[in-house]
Amino acid sequence: MGTSEDGAPARAWHAVVAATLKNNDVRLIAYVPDRVLTPLIACLHADADVTIFPTAREEEAAGILAGAWMGGRRGALMMQTSGFATLANVLASLIVPCQIPLIMLISERGVLGEFNIGQALVARTLRPVLDALAITHHTITRLDELEFIVDRSVRQAVATQAPVALLLSPLLTGGKTLAS
Amino acid sequence: MPHGDNAALGNAKVMNRFELTRRILAQLEREEAVVAGIGNTNFDLWACGPRAQNFYMLGSMGLAVPIALGVALAQPRRHVVALEGDGSLLMQLGCLTTVATLGPANLTIVLMDNGIYQITGSQPTPAASADFVALARAAGIARASWAADEGDCERLLRAALAGGPSFIAARIDTQPAVATTERDPARIRERFMRGLGVRT
Numbered sequence: 001m002g003t004s005e006d007g008a009p010a011r012a013w014h015a016v017v018a019a020t021l022k023n024n025d026v027r028l029i030a031y032v033p034d035r036v037l038t039p040l041i042a043c044l045h046a047d048a049d050v051t052i053f054p055t056a057r058e059e060e061a062a063g064i065l066a067g068a069w070m071g072g073r074r075g076a077l078m079m080q081t082s083g084f085a086t087l088a089n090v091l092a093s094l095i096v097p098c099q100i101p102l103i104m105l106i107s108e109r110g111v112l113g114e115f116n117i118g119q120a121l122v123a124r125t126l127r128p129v130l131d132a133l134a135i136t137h138h139t140i141t142r143l144d145e146l147e148f149i150v151d152r153s154v155r156q157a158v159a160t161q162a163p164v165a166l167l168l169s170p171l172l173t174g175g176k177t178l179a180s
Numbered sequence: 181m182p183h184g185d186n187a188a189l190g191n192a193k194v195m196n197r198f199e200l201t202r203r204i205l206a207q208l209e210r211e212e213a214v215v216a217g218i219g220n221t222n223f224d225l226w227a228c229g230p231r232a233q234n235f236y237m238l239g240s241m242g243l244a245v246p247i248a249l250g251v252a253l254a255q256p257r258r259h260v261v262a263l264e265g266d267g268s269l270l271m272q273l274g275c276l277t278t279v280a281t282l283g284p285a286n287l288t289i290v291l292m293d294n295g296i297y298q299i300t301g302s303q304p305t306p307a308a309s310a311d312f313v314a315l316a317r318a319a320g321i322a323r324a325s326w327a328a329d330e331g332d333c334e335r336l337l338r339a340a341l342a343g344g345p346s347f348i349a350a351r352i353d354t355q356p357a358v359a360t361t362e363r364d365p366a367r368i369r370e371r372f373m374r375g376l377g378v379r380t
Contacts, residue, residue, distance in 0.1 A: 056277060075250075090239075093239020
């Protein structure tokens with residue numbers, strides 16, 4: 001962990017994400033695990049104000065969060081790149097046409113040193129699928145931009161009743177390499 | 181309500197989906213939410229007439245139970261009923277374990293099982309020797325039963341509304357749905373949110 005410009009210790013990326021989601025009343029988290037997301041998931045599991053649980057499949061989580069939104073509760077879906085690749089149908093047939101502001105946090109795998117060719121190939125589908133459905137997405141690479149992007153993206157998703165995808169780059173999270 | 185006297189799959193009467201849906205709705209007196217899956221399940225719900233607490237899924241096959249679970253988590257004081265087809269549930273069997281793990285007392289799953297993908301041309305599902313109630317129990321949903329007939333389904337639903345999560349399976353015939361749902365997703369979503377009191 002480094003220090004910020006004023007000399008105070010910088011918060012870890014996962015602490016910033018968790019706090020920013022909570023500040024925006026995003027307190028229902030469904031996820032399919034990812035090694036890189038582990039500290040974020042652990043941090044949210046430790047928070048009594050947050051309901052967080054794993055699902056068997058990302059598509060299932062998207063359905064749960066759509067239902068929760070319609071019932072008046074904000075949530076977010078956390079997953080890795082390969083998990084996002086299972087979502088094209090639910091995004092195209094439920095989330096986008098029903099105007100559900102689904103908040104997606106995607107650990108960007110398969111890039112910048114990833115050793116698994118399966119991850120590297122599926123990573124190429126991530127942005128094309130988001131672009132094909134005209135879903136707003138941001139790739140977050142810097143800790144000093146993290147809170148701003150997460151905060152504004154949640155607000156815009158809710159205000160415009162549209163989903164958003166936040167791609168957490170290895171430049172932010174450290175990613176996963178052979179050594180880790 | 182004890183569940184020890186459940187009908188076995190082989191003894192369950194083959195019922196009509198529209199008639200059973202009508203009877204289920206007649207049991208709902210507290211503005212319970214109803215989420216119906218893709219195809220005939222929601223067509224027959226639509227055919228039962230307008231109701232502000234109904235959500236009609238137009239795509240995303242297999243997600244009626246997850247959507248209902250989400251509503252149940254968001255509104256723990258409102259009971260939520262998922263109406264799902266057998267082919268649809270097969271696409272998302274994992275949701276049964278999620279329901280069992282989270283254990284929402286206000287969720288009931290009603291499975292309409294006719295063994296076919298009726299809307300695509302009545303091809304058989306790859307579940308010829310499966311028992312969906314046994315699957316639900318094995319997933320951890322203890323309150324899981326086959327409805328012996330319409331009256332038994334009503335009895336099981338009354339018990340389910342008192343506390344769940346519950347899983348009720350009904351064998352249904354191959355009659356087509358009585359009507360076709362209006363295909364306007366944004367309108368369906370908005371009406372549902374108003375029906376749930378989320379918007380005014």
